[in-house]
Amino acid sequence: MITVHRTIAALAASAIVLASCGSDGNDAATADTVAADVVDADGPITLVTYESFPTEETPINDQLAAFTAETGIEVEILVAGDTGTMLSKAELTAGNPEGDVMWGIDNSFLTRAISSEIFEPYTADGLDAIDDQFTALVPNGEATPVDFGDVCINYDIGALEGLGIEPPASLDDLTDPTYADLLVVQNPATSSPGLAFLIATIDEYGADGWQDYWSSLVDNGVSVTDGWTDAYYGEFTYAGGDRPLVVSYGSSPPFEVLFGEGLTEAPTGVVESTCFRQVEFAGVLAGTDQPEAARQLIDFMISEPFQAEVPLNLFVFPSNTDVELDQAFQDFAVIPDSSRSVEPDVVDANREEWIDEWTDLVIG
Amino acid sequence: MALIGAPTIGLLLFYVWPFVNLIVEAVDIESTRETLGRERTRSIIWFTTWQAVASTLSTLVVGLAPAWVIARFEFTGRRFLSSLLTAVFVLPTVVMGAAFLALLPDSLDRTVWGVIGAHVVFNLAVVVRTVGAVWEHLPTDMEAAASTLGASPFVVFKEITLPLIRPALTAAAAIVFLFTFTSFGVIRVLGAPGTRTIEVEVWRRATQLGQVDQAAVLALLQLGVLAAVAVWSSVAARRHSRALELRPLSRPQRPRTKAERRAIPLIAGVTAVVAVAPLAALVISSVSSPTGWTLSGWTGLDSAEIRPGINVGVDPVAALTNSVQTAAWATAFATIIGGLASLGIAAAGRAGRVLDAGLMLPVGTSAVTVGFGMLITFDRSPFDWRATWWIVPVGHALVAVPFVVRTTLSVLRSVDNDLSAAAATLGASPTRAWREVVVPHLWRPLAVGSALAAAISLGEFGATSFLSRSGGETLPIAIEQLLGRTGSLLQTKGYALSVVLAAVTIALVMVVDRTGDVAGARRREGNDGRR
Structure with a gap:
């Protein structure tokens, strides 16, 4: 048995270590279990992203492997929920981030991300190739535009035919009893397409009219999920769910053609008048231990080889104008002539209020 | 000095400072006005209150019968029933939510009735133990006298028993109210998105x-309510307490009358079913799919994919590993700090009492508040500890330390001072006397305290919701995430993880219950011997 003195000394010592444990150095041995958090200048860098970003086995992951082969920088993907959740986490960890680079803050959340200083400003190499209308949104390198797309109502052509009803043609139609219990949307508090769709309805019905519209949607049995993945893969009929109308992307139909074997026509369609233009951004997370490697990854992610994989893996269009789109995209993707967009300032001034009001109205 | 010093520093650093910081830094007039001015805030406060009151009253009503049966009667399975209710009480909140999600028909899922039901089953043990402890010591002669004078059983209960157990009922009500008022895990899992207590809204x-x-x-608002209830309950306890000649434990009796022989097995049986049914539903749901029985929830635990390449961002197996490691550290911290604190509190006078009360505070305030305060306080160099491996275990330890202190302190205080004096007389140095007399008694309560701390850490959800980082999810976090999904396979995995967590917790509690009883029996023997 250990003597009392030594026991007390050991206990007190551990307590003091516990109370004053500030440096990571001595704890490295025990900290390997949380590798992502360990300060290690030469280790892999962590790409924090939303959950619809594939973590393995797709061409986009192959591209990241190519980046590693080229630069010696390994990239680990950390899924941090949906865009809203991911941004909130980034705000709460600002200065001591969960990773080094973040992918996927969209234009409706961008101003919030900038004002809470989660990104370290960086003007990427190769920015010239990016569409001017996107770089204009971030004139001082606050973030880097990486893709764009349109958030629109998608419908399952076969399922609607089975029900014997025509696809909806407008936002108004969605409140028609014909489409009762057929629509699934995302929670705008947690999901970026969800917020985009809410903004589309505000654009359509105005600051004082959208509430009535959403009340009608609720009466018509709209379903709400926290994120896009859950809505599309969980509830959309084409992916095995039971609702043939879903808030998704204008580029979803070509995706289904490419991955549905032997399809020559898109099995899903897009209601063009409902589309809202969404631009997504990546950035170096402020407080990263490896800013140089992080910047290199940003450069790479807007380069042609990586951007070329964006459409087929993320359902969106490349921001790099040099990339040539796959034939299926040219044939089946929808880039509406006049997608809705709302001034970032207006969104920024009202976002939280809209979300609060929406929450009270729709999910109580 | 180290005995008091280390726990005090830990408490000041990890609880008091974050807490003060939370108030000073975050709260200002503008945000207060905006928050309180919102209609939804008022409806959340109203909901939080009424569901807590409803849950508390229901728990009291439902819990009286089993409390009576367990306190007064001897029957097969009596101890088991009591242990079972305790085990249910210590179950992690997300597991309880999951169990009710599994148990209830779809029409009741995600409704407030499901939430209240879960609260009631969860807290039955509070009533059974708190009220039962008084009930089993109540002298039966007054009741017998009333009966002889012609009072019906109902009148006997109302006029004699109820006033006597009322202080215990009040205490139980206060505890259940505090638990349900700050309900978080149950609501996150079982409630609809719009079902929000103040805790969830924070x-x-x-x-x-x-x-x-x-x-x-x-x-802060929630804390105000909690403090008010705590004060009310202690005032009420004082006002209603009356001098009672509590008999030393008269052994519970076998049921005698015909009515008793019929009622006791019925009440005990129904209670057991109520406690076991949610757990059984949990197990069944972990091997069910819409198309039939399946083990895929268990065999596929190494991933949480929605479709190839796309996953929900929680890895069930990693969560299991994280939880075990976190619990190991939290238990070590809690045991060391709690052990030191107990020794210090037992040795020191007033300073000890202050520390004792101080260490209880993290339990009294909500876990969410603890995690929230730590997260927004330790975010600046040189105190930027958000990414350290030990911040989650420390958060858990804060909640667990009081339990280590309670178990250890009660034993320390019961150690016979005469023995130490005798040792000193025989020439032992103070340390030697302490080592030979006190230390041998310490191991058992410390072991019990450690087991409790481990159970608490494994199930901790509120503080972890703030402190854990992406990739570092613990089991309760993973369970909540998986069960919040629409895919049936993901839900099955959530249920499977819940079964694992429930099994480990119940095992820990059963061990504690046995050991605790043994220790208690020893103490009683000792007391009797001295008398």
Whole structure:
């Protein structure tokens, strides 16, 4: 048995270590279990992203492997929920981030991300190739535009035919009893397409009219999920769910053609008048231990080889104008002539209020 | 000095400072006005209150019968029933939510009735133990006298028994109210998205909407209510307490009358079913799919894919590993700090009492508040500890230390002082006397305290919701995430993880219950011997 003195000394010592444990150095041995958090200048860098970003086995992951082969920088993907959740986490960890680079803050959340200083400003190499209308949104390198797309109502052509009803043609139609219990949307508090769709309805019905519209949607049995993945893969009929109308992307139909074997026509369609233009951004997370490697990854992610994989893996269009789109995209993707967009300032001034009001109205 | 010093520093650093910081930094007039001015805030306060009152009253009503049966009668399985209820009480909140999600028909899922039901089953043990402890010591002669004078059983209960157990009932009510008022895990899993207690709203504002200031206002508001209830309960306890000649434990009796022989097995049986049914439903759901029986929830635990390459961002197996490691560290911290604190409290006079009360505070305030305060306090160099491996275990330890202290202190105080004096007389140095007399008694309560701390850490959800980082999810976090999904396979995995967590917790509690009883019996023997 250990003597009392030594026991007390050991206990007190551990307590003091516990109370004053500030440096990571001595704890490295025990900290390997949380590798992502360990300060290690030469280790892999962590790409924090939303959950619809594939973590393995797709061409986009192959591209990241190519980046590693080229630069010696390994990239680990950390899924941090949906865009809203991911941004909130980034705000709460600002200065001591969960990773080094973040992918996927969209234009409706961008101003919030900038004002809470989660990104370290960086003007990427190769920015010239990016569409001017996107770089204009971030004139001082606050973030880097990486893709764009349109958030629109998608419908399952076969399922609607089975029900014997025509696809909806407008936002108004969605409140028609014909489409009762057929629509699934995302929670705008947690999901970026969800917020985009809410903004589309505000654009359509105005600051004082959208509430009535959403009340009608609720009466018509709209379903709400926290994120896009859950809505599309969980509830959309084409992916095995039971609702043939879903808030998704204008580029979803070509995706289904490419991955549905032997399809020559898109099995899903897009209601063009409902589309809202969404631009997504990546950035170096402020407080990263490896800013140089992080910047290199940003450069790479807007380069042609990586951007070329964006459409087929993320359902969106490349921001790099040099990339040539796959034939299926040219044939089946929808880039509406006049997608809705709302001034970032207006969104920024009202976002939280809209979300609060929406929450009270729709999910109580 | 180290005995008192280390726990005090830990408490000041990891609880008091974050807490003060939360109030000073985050709360201002503007955010207070905005938060309280919102109609939804008022409806959340109203909901939080009425569901807590409803849950408390229901628990009292439902819990009286089993409390009576267990306190007064001897029957087969009596101890088991009591242990079972305790085990259910210590179950992690998300597991309880999951169990009710599994148990209830779809029409009741995600409704407030499901939530209240879960609260009732959860807290039955509080009533059974708190009220039962008084009930089993109540002298039966007054009741017998009333009966002889012609009072019906109902009148006997109302006029004699109820006034006597009323202080215990009040105490139980206060505890159940505090638990259900701050309900978080159950609501996150079982409630609809719009079903929000203040606690859930604090979490949502801070982590989902990024409105730290408004979340802090709500946290403070909740704390005000908790403090008021605590004060009310102690005042009420004093007012209603009356001098009672509590008999030394008269052994519970076998049921005698015909009515008793019929009622006792019925009440005991129904209670057991109520406690076991949610757990059974949990197991069944972990091997069910819409198309039939399946083990895929268990065999596929190494991933949480929605479709190839796309996953929900929680890895069930990693969560299991994280939880075990976190619990190991939290238990070590809690045992060391709690052990030191107990020795210090037992040795020191007033300073000890202050520390004792101080260490209880993290349990009294909500876990969400603890995690929230730590997250927004330790975010600046040189105190930027958000990414350290030990921040989650420390958060858990804060909640667990009081349990280590309670178990250890009660034993320390019962150690016979005469023995130490005798040792000193025989020439032992103070340390030697302490080592030979006190230390041998310490191991058992410390072991019990450690087991409790481990159980608490494994199930901790509120503080972890703030402190854990992406990739570092613990079991309760993973369970909540998986069960919140629409895919049936993901839900099955959530149920499977819940079964694992429930099994480990119940095993720990059963061990504690046995050991605790043994220790208690020893103490009683000792007391009797001296008398």
